[in-house]
Amino acid sequence: MWRRVTLLSPMISSSSRSQAAFGLTARKSFATEIINSEERVSPSKEKAPFITFVLGGPGSGKGTQCERIVETFGLTHLSAGDLLRREIALNTKNGATILNLIKDGKIVPSEVTVKLLQKELESSDSSKFLIDGFPRTEENRVAFERIVRADPDVVLFFDCPEEEMVKRVLNRNQGRVDDNITTMRKRLKIFEALNRPVIEYYKNKGKLYTINAVGDVDDIFQQVLPIFSSFEQLKESRNVNPKTSLVEN
Ligand SMILES: Nc1ncnc2c1ncn2[C@@H]1O[C@H](COP(=O)(O)OP(=O)(O)OP(=O)(O)O)[C@@H](O)[C@H]1O
Ligand SMILES: Nc1ccn([C@@H]2O[C@H](COP(=O)(O)O)[C@@H](O)[C@H]2O)c(=O)n1
Numbered sequence: 001m002w003r004r005v006t007l008l009s010p011m012i013s014s015s016s017r018s019q020a021a022f023g024l025t026a027r028k029s030f031a032t033e034i035i036n037s038e039e040r041v042s043p044s045k046e047k048a049p050f051i052t053f054v055l056g057g058p059g060s061g062k063g064t065q066c067e068r069i070v071e072t073f074g075l076t077h078l079s080a081g082d083l084l085r086r087e088i089a090l091n092t093k094n095g096a097t098i099l100n101l102i103k104d105g106k107i108v109p110s111e112v113t114v115k116l117l118q119k120e121l122e123s124s125d126s127s128k129f130l131i132d133g134f135p136r137t138e139e140n141r142v143a144f145e146r147i148v149r150a151d152p153d154v155v156l157f158f159d160c161p162e163e164e165m166v167k168r169v170l171n172r173n174q175g176r177v178d179d180n181i182t183t184m185r186k187r188l189k190i191f192e193a194l195n196r197p198v199i200e201y202y203k204n205k206g207k208l209y210t211i212n213a214v215g216d217v218d219d220i221f222q223q224v225l226p227i228f229s230s231f232e233q234l235k236e237s238r239n240v241n242p243k244t245s246l247v248e249n
């Protein structure tokens with residue numbers, strides 16, 4: 001369990017966010033000390049991890065861009081969808097239910113998904129994570145705060161038109177049970193109804209970075225790169241972990 005002290009000022013203000021995205025100045029407050037540690041954490045977990053949530057509609061390119069971020073910045077990639085598909089493959093007690101929900105484009109109960117993420121976060125030696133495809137709903141978001149007791153530092157939103165997402169998903173050819181037009185239509189509806197409010201929430205918190213997800217993979221990554229570069233620079237120049245967000249007890 002990680003705790004963070006209160007954020008002193010917004011990570012990068014809305015107005016300066018576009019500057020940061022183009023490699024200009026980025027100001028940020030640092031607040032990473034663990035406070036009041038009755039529940040002792042292991043030395044490697046004494047600092048709260050740096051968490052990025054990766055949002056976007058089905059087929060918007062989240063997984064593809066996460067691969068690039070991992071290659072360049074060494075974050076640990078946790079895909080909520082992949083963790084759920086692993087439950088199906090391992091035929092766990094929730095496997096059959098998860099399969100039916102995914103086939104129907106529906107959202108798996110938050111408790112199930114959050115517990116899977118929590119297990120990965122807690123068993124990892126990494127201190128920086130990309131959590132892909134999560135939170136899908138306000139319920140997902142609140143459950144993560146309640147169970148993991150952490151907030152994201154950065155939220156990426158890959159903004160892509162529906163027709164482009166449909167084209168990509170139908171051409172994906174990875175044998176996914178939900179990559180068909182019927183399920184895709186349902187997923188798009190669910191995205192609009194349930195994920196949009198989450199995007200709005202992080203926009204209002206000043207944590208959202210919207211990426212235009214149309215174009216070459218490389219060009220899209222050029223929009224992502226400076227966001228993480230600015231964090232790396234801050235970390236090096238101040239010799240601290242640039243983490244700001246918190247969930248207070
Ligand atoms: N910029 C791009 N232009 C064209 N095709 C792309 C682009 N980015 C990704 N793709 C392709 O589109 C498909 C969907 O991409 P990806 O799996 O990264 O999306 P996703 O957002 O993770 O989707 P899902 O939410 O369904 O997991 C893949 O086949 C991928 O190779
Ligand atoms: N937070 C989540 C994430 C995913 N799901 C279910 O998995 C499907 C595939 O997810 P991808 O991120 O790989 O596209 C998704 O359509 C949901 O059925 C979920 O329930 N909760």
Ligand SMILES: [Mg+2]
Nearest residue numbers: 062063081133
């Ligand atoms: Mg994906």
